[in-house]
Amino acid sequence: MIVNCGQLTANDVGKNVEVYGWCRYKRDHGGKLFIDLADRYGITQLVFEGKVNDRASELGKEYVIKVNGSVRKRSQETIDKDNPTGTVEVYVKDYELINASLLPPFELIDEKKKFLANEDLRMKYRYLDLRRKEMIKRVEFRDRVTKTIRKFLWDNGFMELETPTLVKDTYETGSRTFLVPSRTNPGKFYALAQSPQMYKQLCMISGLDKYFQVAHAFRDEDPREDRQPEHTQIDLEVSFKDEEYIQGLIEGLLAEVFEKSLGKKIGTPFKHMDYFYAMENYGSDKPDLRFDSKIVDITNEIADSDYKIVKRVIENKGKVRAVAFAAGFGTDKPILDKQYMLRLIETAKSLGLAGLTWLYVKNGVIASEPESISETLKKVEQRIIVKLDAKDGDVILMCSDVSDQLLLSVLGKIRKEVGRKIGKFSNEYEILWVDGFPLFEKDEVTNQFKPSHNPFTSPNQSTVRYMESEPEKVIGRQYDLVINGEECGGGSIRISNPDIQKAVFKTIGMTDEQIERTFGFMVEALRYGAPIHGGIALGLDRLLTILSNESDIREFILFPKNKKYESPIDGSPTDINDKRLKDDYGILTGQM
Numbered sequence: 001m002i003v004n005c006g007q008l009t010a011n012d013v014g015k016n017v018e019v020y021g022w023c024r025y026k027r028d029h030g031g032k033l034f035i036d037l038a039d040r041y042g043i044t045q046l047v048f049e050g051k052v053n054d055r056a057s058e059l060g061k062e063y064v065i066k067v068n069g070s071v072r073k074r075s076q077e078t079i080d081k082d083n084p085t086g087t088v089e090v091y092v093k094d095y096e097l098i099n100a101s102l103l104p105p106f107e108l109i110d111e112k113k114k115f116l117a118n119e120d121l122r123m124k125y126r127y128l129d130l131r132r133k134e135m136i137k138r139v140e141f142r143d144r145v146t147k148t149i150r151k152f153l154w155d156n157g158f159m160e161l162e163t164p165t166l167v168k169d170t171y172e173t174g175s176r177t178f179l180v181p182s183r184t185n186p187g188k189f190y191a192l193a194q195s196p197q198m199y200k201q202l203c204m205i206s207g208l209d210k211y212f213q214v215a216h217a218f219r220d221e222d223p224r225e226d227r228q229p230e231h232t233q234i235d236l237e238v239s240f241k242d243e244e245y246i247q248g249l250i251e252g253l254l255a256e257v258f259e260k261s262l263g264k265k266i267g268t269p270f271k272h273m274d275y276f277y278a279m280e281n282y283g284s285d286k287p288d289l290r291f292d293s294k295i296v297d298i299t300n301e302i303a304d305s306d307y308k309i310v311k312r313v314i315e316n317k318g319k320v321r322a323v324a325f326a327a328g329f330g331t332d333k334p335i336l337d338k339q340y341m342l343r344l345i346e347t348a349k350s351l352g353l354a355g356l357t358w359l360y361v362k363n364g365v366i367a368s369e370p371e372s373i374s375e376t377l378k379k380v381e382q383r384i385i386v387k388l389d390a391k392d393g394d395v396i397l398m399c400s401d402v403s404d405q406l407l408l409s410v411l412g413k414i415r416k417e418v419g420r421k422i423g424k425f426s427n428e429y430e431i432l433w434v435d436g437f438p439l440f441e442k443d444e445v446t447n448q449f450k451p452s453h454n455p456f457t458s459p460n461q462s463t464v465r466y467m468e469s470e471p472e473k474v475i476g477r478q479y480d481l482v483i484n485g486e487e488c489g490g491g492s493i494r495i496s497n498p499d500i501q502k503a504v505f506k507t508i509g510m511t512d513e514q515i516e517r518t519f520g521f522m523v524e525a526l527r528y529g530a531p532i533h534g535g536i537a538l539g540l541d542r543l544l545t546i547l548s549n550e551s552d553i554r555e556f557i558l559f560p561k562n563k564k565y566e567s568p569i570d571g572s573p574t575d576i577n578d579k580r581l582k583d584d585y586g587i588l589t590g591q592m
Contacts, residue, residue, distance in 0.1 A: 006042020163199035186586025237535030283412020288485025290425035491536025
């Protein structure tokens, strides 16, 4: 019978089998050769003796072979308890060399991260990297989660549909898009869809009231941490439903995913947090709630101190904010040390602040290095300690600036970094909804309003009256799903009224001509009886990364790009010669 390399057990002893795989380990014991044959299902030990052993000297690492043999028990002292097939081996009667292999550029057998090949080498030879047990587990995990999601949505009446990848370029809004030249329409271009947003809305107008797809999305963004130019999202849209239905649906979906993929039960319903509360207390619209430390305004408490640096900021109508961490500072085994604090100061400077002050609590009072800083705080130290609810061993990080927005943003990033460094999480997973986002935000460079998420989000009925006079007061019916301080999904109730849709476009600076040229088809569609509708998109790659307690989404993408958005495996992106651009696509040299 034909078996795979992870299939054989003691019940198969005495059977004749045929097995295929890659030669992963090879051990020559003089007259007897052992090879561990591997495939995605596992590893089976082969034993070569006699004439077949003489031939097997030709076999090297990652050679592909077909084996015919009989299953027998391993001797007691050679049983591998960590291997599901470790109680048996295949005594090889004959084998066939299917393909030889070059010597792999890195080992495929050591799963310890500290011994892994460097990232670009792994990506260049990704087809080898994917043979590793750890990578096989990730591919299987992705498959298992995706199947669970599909089944849940099918069981809830959703149809899996496909929207176009080649779409119209809507360059007036959003991130940059990848452009694709059209050979049949020289000089014209498609855009790769950044998301199925408008097309899933068109599905709702079509009466296809429950849509989902596992969608590829493309964004020509500047390289950033944990981003890829192409990623996968679980995209869904429903008609005649509100936020409560969509959020409840996603909570049920995630509960199913956690239970089926991790064997964990999560509590529902999830917590909700207002956007403005999140920004004020955590400096982020995706707060990590696995640790308690909040950002606290201590401007009033510190105003009477002798700390001249912050007093000058207060005199210029600035604020002072601080956050305390349980770090065991001053003990024999502090989680944070002085060198780490000095690096945090440089981090704060790199993010735009003048600096950062670090303090710690010892014997109920504030201490510092150098002591001169804590001396300036003597008059107010107890007020600061009480306001922060700080205890002995806690580290206090304090910043000041005239821009409260910058202050919160920087402290939010530092809070996240330090919290994860400490790692004393009360729960393994903290999930919440962040609601009540402003519909618009101002671009710091142009001073022009732009959508905080996308221009299709419906304004809250109670604030829509501010659309023309005070757009910054308009609240959108937007909701983000946050897990462990990472945004895993975002959605909204969409605009279904064509006049409100045009008003939003005009608020972000679009003229009637621009609206017609770019979104005219969408506005027209809304005039043909558009239903109330809304939806959400979950980032599948990021969700998998968080569920697995990993940090890099590329570990869950088959063939990812590197940090420069290059593909080491095939060398893309590549140059295209001028003649081909002109002859095939009608693009003149220097036109692009």
